[in-house]
Amino acid sequence: RKEVEQDPGPFNVPEGATVAFNCTYSNSASQSFFWYRQDCRKEPKLLMSVYSSGNEDGRFTAQLNRASQYISLLIRDSKLSDSATYLCVVTVSSGNTPLVFGKGTRLSVIA
Amino acid sequence: EPEVTQTPSHQVTQMGQEVILRCVPISNHLYFYWYRQILGQKVEFLVSFYNNEISEKSEIFDDQFSVERPDGSNFTLKIRSTKLEDSAMYFCASTADSGGEAFFGQGTRLTVV
Numbered sequence: 001r002k003e004v005e006q007d008p009g010p011f012n013v014p015e016g017a018t019v020a021f022n023c024t025y026s027n028s029a030s031q032s033f034f035w036y037r038q039d040c041r042k043e044p045k046l047l048m049s050v051y052s053s054g055n056e057d058g059r060f061t062a063q064l065n066r067a068s069q070y071i072s073l074l075i076r077d078s079k080l081s082d083s084a085t086y087l088c089v090v091t092v093s094s095g096n097t098p099l100v101f102g103k104g105t106r107l108s109v110i111a
Numbered sequence: 112e113p114e115v116t117q118t119p120s121h122q123v124t125q126m127g128q129e130v131i132l133r134c135v136p137i138s139n140h141l142y143f144y145w146y147r148q149i150l151g152q153k154v155e156f157l158v159s160f161y162n163n164e165i166s167e168k169s170e171i172f173d174d175q176f177s178v179e180r181p182d183g184s185n186f187t188l189k190i191r192s193t194k195l196e197d198s199a200m201y202f203c204a205s206t207a208d209s210g211g212e213a214f215f216g217q218g219t220r221l222t223v224v
Contacts, residue, residue, distance in 0.1 A: 043202055043215035044154060087154070098144060098156035098167060099204075099213060 004102035023071040023088030036087040117216035132188045134203030144204040
């Protein structure tokens with residue numbers, strides 16, 4: 001049973017394109033949701049938290065659907081520097097609980 | 112900007128040898144974690160540590176693994192007798208509070224030969 005599932009990609013898109021990633025999670029007790037970015041052979045870095053009301057940070061928009069246990073990330077006006085693997089991450093935020101990572105979706109933005 | 116630092120960046124060891132991976136979490140953080148990522152696979156939780164004791168551990172974290180916070184700054188992961196399948200990137204992370212943003216170190220690439 002995969003706890004956090006993502007389409008592995010790769011997504012190859014031209015600069016300026018809009019791209020959307022989806023993620024589903026199996027644990028209905030999950031309380032906190034995040035998108036992390038990981039460059040090749042580097043550590044994961046927090047891109048943004050995901051809130052029930054949806055949230056936006058510049059070109060990035062994250063949405064959460066608790067009923068469907070589904071999270072999305074939309075990237076508008078893709079830049080070459082957006083090329084990376086995007087990790088969907090959830091946690092049950094009670095005490096010192098660990099992050100549960102999806103395998104990630106690879107994005108390549110092409111000039 | 113404060114950061115989590117890990118040493119060494121790369122370690123090669125022979126099967127059966129003991130290794131110690133070192134981490135210096137962000138100084139005012141209270142919760143510490145080790146994760147690992149086998150090449151091409153997802154990031155997997157190993158262990159969490161708070162108030163000088165293990166809070167939670169995964170099934171990966173068997174008797175061959177141990178963690179320690181020997182002083183006020185270092186947080187170590189020891190693998191007692193390495194196996195080939197222990198080859199992976201090991202990430203240390205810390206958070207200021209429960210459920211807070213996790214900051215990851217740059218990782219130690221462990222290669223067991």
